[in-house]
Amino acid sequence: MKKTSPPAPQEQIHFDGPAGVPVYLVDQDAFKSKCVEFLEKFNLEYVHSVWADEHELEISLNDETPVVGGTYLALCIIDPPGKTVNAIKVKGFLDTVKGEGASRGIFITTGYFTNEAINLIEDEPVELVNVVSFVAYLKKFGIYH
Numbered sequence: 001m002k003k004t005s006p007p008a009p010q011e012q013i014h015f016d017g018p019a020g021v022p023v024y025l026v027d028q029d030a031f032k033s034k035c036v037e038f039l040e041k042f043n044l045e046y047v048h049s050v051w052a053d054e055h056e057l058e059i060s061l062n063d064e065t066p067v068v069g070g071t072y073l074a075l076c077i078i079d080p081p082g083k084t085v086n087a088i089k090v091k092g093f094l095d096t097v098k099g100e101g102a103s104r105g106i107f108i109t110t111g112y113f114t115n116e117a118i119n120l121i122e123d124e125p126v127e128l129v130n131v132v133s134f135v136a137y138l139k140k141f142g143i144y145h
Contacts, residue, residue, distance in 0.1 A: 039074055
């Protein structure tokens with residue numbers, strides 16, 4: 001049997017009990033508002049969004065920057081099963097981004113991505129934002145609360 005090192009664990013986030021968890025990590029409407037606010041910090045203009053189901057929000061955005069701009073798609077998943085988004089879900093989103101001719105895709109979740117999912121998007125036009133990165137960005141942009 002080959003000895004291989006286990007993959008490095010992803011950084012985890014911890015809150016002081018349920019009361020310490022920001023409402024936008026558990027409430028659909030607050031999550032949608034925070035995702036749009038976050039995406040607009042990248043000079044992306046909100047076009048429209050639709051809840052595919054109770055966990056998945058699809059957002060269409062525009063970047064008006066000449067030459068490098070274009071359509072951006074975001075998939076925002078609140079409370080994924082087992083707090084994890086797998087490679088199948090990421091591959092489906094990647095296919096949608098390419099199929100719709102979007103410039104980039106941004107995948108935000110209140111959970112984590114599997115290592116397989118992270119490896120899948122290497123050199124692809126998709127950014128993965130897990131709960132740790134999402135909260136860090138919100139704090140950096142001054143929109144955490």
